[in-house]
Amino acid sequence: MLSCHIKGVRNGYPFIIEVGKLAEHEADFDADFLKHIFPRINWPAFLQGAQAMNCREGLPEEATEALLEDEGFQKTFHHALLEVELEEGALVCPETGRKFPVAKGIPNMLLNEDEC
Amino acid sequence: MLVEVWGEGSSWEEMRAAVEACPEELKAPWLGPDFSFRVVVESYGRSLTMEEQLELITALEFIPFQGAVRLRDPQLRFVLIVCDCNDNPSLVDARLPTRYYFGRVVGSCDRTLLDAYTLKRRAYLGPTSMDTEMAFIMANMAKVRRGSFMFDPYAGTGSILVAAAVYGAKVLGGDIDIKVIREGKVGPGGQRLTIRSNFQQYGLPQPVDLIRMDAHRHPLRPGLQEVLHCIIGDPPYGVRAGGKKSGARPEVAARRPNPGDRATYIPATQPYTLGECLRDLLELAAQLLVPGGRLVYFLPATPDTYDPATEVPAHPALELVANSEQILTSRYSRRLVTMEKVRSYDAAAAAAFYAAHPDPTLAIDRLHDIVYEPSPTGEAGAAGGEPGSEGGQEGAAKPRRRCRGKNF
Numbered sequence: 001m002l003s004c005h006i007k008g009v010r011n012g013y014p015f016i017i018e019v020g021k022l023a024e025h026e027a028d029f030d031a032d033f034l035k036h037i038f039p040r041i042n043w044p045a046f047l048q049g050a051q052a053m054n055c056r057e058g059l060p061e062e063a064t065e066a067l068l069e070d071e072g073f074q075k076t077f078h079h080a081l082l083e084v085e086l087e088e089g090a091l092v093c094p095e096t097g098r099k100f101p102v103a104k105g106i107p108n109m110l111l112n113e114d115e116c
Numbered sequence: 117m118l119v120e121v122w123g124e125g126s127s128w129e130e131m132r133a134a135v136e137a138c139p140e141e142l143k144a145p146w147l148g149p150d151f152s153f154r155v156v157v158e159s160y161g162r163s164l165t166m167e168e169q170l171e172l173i174t175a176l177e178f179i180p181f182q183g184a185v186r187l188r189d190p191q192l193r194f195v196l197i198v199c200d201c202n203d204n205p206s207l208v209d210a211r212l213p214t215r216y217y218f219g220r221v222v223g224s225c226d227r228t229l230l231d232a233y234t235l236k237r238r239a240y241l242g243p244t245s246m247d248t249e250m251a252f253i254m255a256n257m258a259k260v261r262r263g264s265f266m267f268d269p270y271a272g273t274g275s276i277l278v279a280a281a282v283y284g285a286k287v288l289g290g291d292i293d294i295k296v297i298r299e300g301k302v303g304p305g306g307q308r309l310t311i312r313s314n315f316q317q318y319g320l321p322q323p324v325d326l327i328r329m330d331a332h333r334h335p336l337r338p339g340l341q342e343v344l345h346c347i348i349g350d351p352p353y354g355v356r357a358g359g360k361k362s363g364a365r366p367e368v369a370a371r372r373p374n375p376g377d378r379a380t381y382i383p384a385t386q387p388y389t390l391g392e393c394l395r396d397l398l399e400l401a402a403q404l405l406v407p408g409g410r411l412v413y414f415l416p417a418t419p420d421t422y423d424p425a426t427e428v429p430a431h432p433a434l435e436l437v438a439n440s441e442q443i444l445t446s447r448y449s450r451r452l453v454t455m456e457k458v459r460s461y462d463a464a465a466a467a468a469f470y471a472a473h474p475d476p477t478l479a480i481d482r483l484h485d486i487v488y489e490p491s492p493t494g495e496a497g498a499a500g501g502e503p504g505s506e507g508g509q510e511g512a513a514k515p516r517r518r519c520r521g522k523n524f
Contacts, residue, residue, distance in 0.1 A: 013337050028321040032263040033286055040343045082286075082324060100335075105312075106298040108328045109335040112383040 012093050014045035015100070017052035020088035023105065027082035034077060035068055046080075055080040117158075119195055121219040131216035132336060146220055147179070153188035155194045156221075161201035161212065172196055176218070193221040232318075233278060239317050240300055240309040242273040246350055250442075250452075251279035257438065257454045258346035258412040260285045265324075269331040269400065270349045272296055274311035274323070280318045280348065288344075290329040292360055292385065297328050315487070332361040332388060332396050336404070341461060344404045348412045351397060353390050361388040389417070394429045395470070398455070402433035402466060405457040415451045417441070422449075430473070432465045433457055 043063050045076070050056040058076040067073045090099040091107055098115075101108050122143060123134030146153075155176060157169040164172070176196065183192070197217040233248050235241055246254070254276055260266055262284030268276045271289030273296060281287050289311065291297040300310030307313075315322050329335055352360070394415070401411035411434065416426065419441075428439060428451075438454040 025322055027324075028286075030263050030286070033265065036263070036265065036345075037343070040340070042337075066286050093331065104310075106294075106326050106328055108294060108298075110294075110328055110330055110383050111333055 012095055014042065014048060014090035015095070016094055017049055017086060018090040018092055018099070019052055019054075019086060020090075020102075021086075022053060023085045023087040025085065027074075027078070029078055031068075031074060034074055034081070035065075037081070038063075038065060038068055038077070050080045050084075053080070053084050054087065055084045080085055117195065117224040118222040119197075119217070120221040120222050121217055123219075124215060124217040126213065126215055128175070128216055131218060135179065135218050137496040146192055147181055147183070149182040151191045153181065153183050153192040153194060154185060154187050154190040155196060158195055159198045160197070160199045164198065172198070186306075193223050193224075195219060199315075209310065229282065233282065235275070238275075239303065239313045240273055240311060242296060244350070245273045246275035246279075248275070248279070251276045252282075254348050254412045254452065255279040255283050255285075257452065258348050260346055260348075264345040266341065266346045266348060267404070269334070269347065269397065270351055271311065271326065271462050272350075274314055274326075274347050276350065277311065277323055278314055278318065278320065279321070280346075281315065282318070285312045285345075286321075288322045289323050289326045290331065290334070291326075292328070292330045294328045297326055314512045329359055330385075331393070331400065334396075334400065341403050342406045344408075344409060345406055346410045347397070347401050347405065349397065350414045351393050352388070352391065353393075353416045360385040361392075361395075361422075391429075398429055398431040398434060399466065401455065402431050402457065403461045407457055407460065409457050411453075411455045413453055415439075415453050417442070417449050417451050418447055419449050420447060428453060430469075431455075432469045433459045433461050 023025060047056060047059060047061070050059055058072075059072075063073075069076075085105055086102050086107075087105050089102045091102065092099050120142075122130050122138045123136070125131035125134050155173050157164060157172055173196070195218070197215075199212050199215040199217075201212055202214065205524045229252060230249050233252075235245055235248055255266075258264075258266070258280075260280045260283040264283075264285040265279070265288070266277075266280040266285040267288045267290070268280075269290045270275075271277055271291045272293075274289055277287040277289050289297065297311065298389075299353070300308055300313070303313075311326060312322060318386045394413075397413060398411070401409075405411065415428065424439065428436065430436070434455040435458045436453070437456050438452070441449050442452065443449045
């Protein structure tokens with residue numbers, strides 16, 4: 001859902017994820033939440049992220065809302081969406097190469113003053 | 117608490133007469149021998165001793181209760197409300213007239229949450245952590261329920277996130293202060309305490325994400341819309357924690373070093389006026405809330421100058437649902453504002469609205485000055501809050517005030 005927000009940047013989405021360390025933690029499974037969030041997700045960008053985060057397996061190239069009725073898909077989607085976290089690494093702007101560091105699981109999205 | 121009032125009056129006798137006059141068909145079904153019951157006394161304006169309470173309960177014997185008294189888990193609860201503000205000069209709230217009410221409790225909220233999530237035993241706290249009760253009230257105003265996607269752009273130590281998560285929301289937190297959101301602090305046992313420690317402490321599912329970000333220049337993908345069910349936040353306003361946004365103040369901009377390594381460079385921040393902050397917040401809500409989604413936030417106000425017509429910000433996509441005052445001191449209060457998204461976001465409509473309504477610069481932007489201004493009578497400064505704050509001379513007599521918010 002994040003994008004590069006440096007002033008003047010037009011193609012700041014999606015970020016390229018640079019993985020230092022991943023963490024996994026169990027998240028509450030909630031099918032309604034998945035149904036809510038699915039249509040708001042840019043699927044190719046999500047796949048690219050999942051690929052980088054090593055949880056792409058089982059996610060189809062193209063996805064439609066009909067897939068959400070499938071329990072197997074729900075589980076895979078839930079896992080990739082909510083349970084795998086970038087602990088250390090960076091989000092890299094595809095246009096400028098600007099790296100937004102991620103440390104202790106928190107992306108630092110603050111701009112420097114020359115970027116605002 | 118919801119009460120079916122059987123009688124009220126400005127004196128005990130008046131209330132008694134009203135209860136006696138209350139139709140039998142309303143009272144009789146609840147007074148039979150089959151129901152165990154208890155009577156509680158709620159007082160406002162002064163506290164009653166145990167003896168005084170018992171005396172009042174005994175005086176209710178004119179009501180023909182036939183059921184057994186059971187203090188623990190009674191089937192019915194009755195309440196006697198005594199409002200008596202006399203002899204209590206410390207109340208700055210609206211002074212209510214003396215009044216007695218008696219009735220049957222129909223429903224009440226679950227107050228055990230307040231003890232279970234009390235700040236007293238919470239691992240990670242800061243000076244402006246939202247009071248537990250208020251955080252739950254905010255979550256209720258935002259209609260948080262299981263599966264809600266909730267965002268707090270000023271998450272701080274995450275108190276509001278906790279309340280929303282208790283109600284089953286998936287929560288997202290942002291904050292501009294990296295110390296608060298990422299570093300946390302070191303606990304008594306040397307362990308690192310952060311927002312995540314609090315979620316762990318309560319066995320709550322962890323936040324979906326925590327992001328160090330500036331609500332003014334936020335990194336959410338442009339065009340992202342209608343994704344959140346609620347936005348709840350306590351915007352930074354300058355009494356304790358002043359607002360900050362990205363960028364350098366003009367006077368320091370020239371002296372700033374050239375950002376070499378962006379990964380470690382510490383970006384400058386500059387003050388963020390409340391008017392600007394609230395415009396950003398409403399704009400964020402107008403874009404990101406689903407239709408029917410709610411924005412709940414605190415708006416500081418100075419009761420002497422407060423004007424709802426000019427001080428409560430508006431947005432063409434949002435409608436005001438509630439605006440409730442919480443009095444903090446005699447010259448400072450805050451208002452819990454609830455807005456609902458009633459129209460889809462229309463950038464042109466928003467732009468036209470802003471063109472017609474420039475950023476308000478209000479009394480609220482002078483809040484610090486108003487709150488800490490010495491009182492005209494020459495008594496000590498009205499601050500009295502934090503030691504070391506300007507105007508708070510050592511040993512100066514504290515002005516009379518009543519603080520109901522624990523986190524002022």
